Amino acid sequence: MKTIALRLSQLLPHRQKRRSSSALGERELEVMKILWQDGALSAKEVLTRLSDTTLSLSTMQSTLERLHRKSLLSREKVGRFYIYQAAVSRNEMIRELLGNIAEQVSDGQMAPMISGFMDFIEQDTSGTVSAEMKEVMERLVSDDGR
The missing domain is CATH 1.10.10.10 (Winged helix-like DNA-binding domain superfamily/Winged helix DNA-binding domain)
Structure with a gap:
């Protein structure tokens, strides 16, 4: 899972100017x-x-x-x-919020954020994080051709 997190962080766009989200x-x-x-x-x-x-x-x-x-x-x-x-999509807002959290928690580095999210998925015993989420993340990595 850590490899997926690292690859996902490479797929993310570089830091951009943040809105007030x-x-x-x-x-x-x-x-x-x-x-x-x-x-x-x-x-x-x-x-x-x-x-x-x-x-x-x-x-x-x-x-x-x-x-x-x-x-x-x-x-x-x-x-x-x-x-x-x-004026912004839900996905753009999520990206902005995650970027802001990354700035505050990990000096803008996304790899620790993604790694923490992956740990959250792995440890979810309630079943609220679906297998579909894992599928989507794995698809993102495989679509990148790496």
Whole structure:
């Protein structure tokens, strides 16, 4: 498994400029999930899909504006309202978050991160990490031709 981790780290892109994704709050992440799932929505439409029904429309608009300033959302004015959509994919966000963790924990080196993840998969006794995950990772290595 350590060999797979090393090869995966070689497949990853070199460090790039980081967005502000590491500073996302719980509500911001929930909003991103809604927009990834449902596509372009107005603030009111996002609000109706949120689990927290106590939020006001102005709070939702502020949340969307913060995500837009962080370059995580794009927006288009339609009539009097903005329609927001994710400017980054879920996979891009995951890559950013992992990169930020790698910077904080292992000075940006991905091999220790991947090795730790592989250890997590190997030690998972609950079955929550599926065999499909292992398949995908092995496929990544074999597709690289190494």
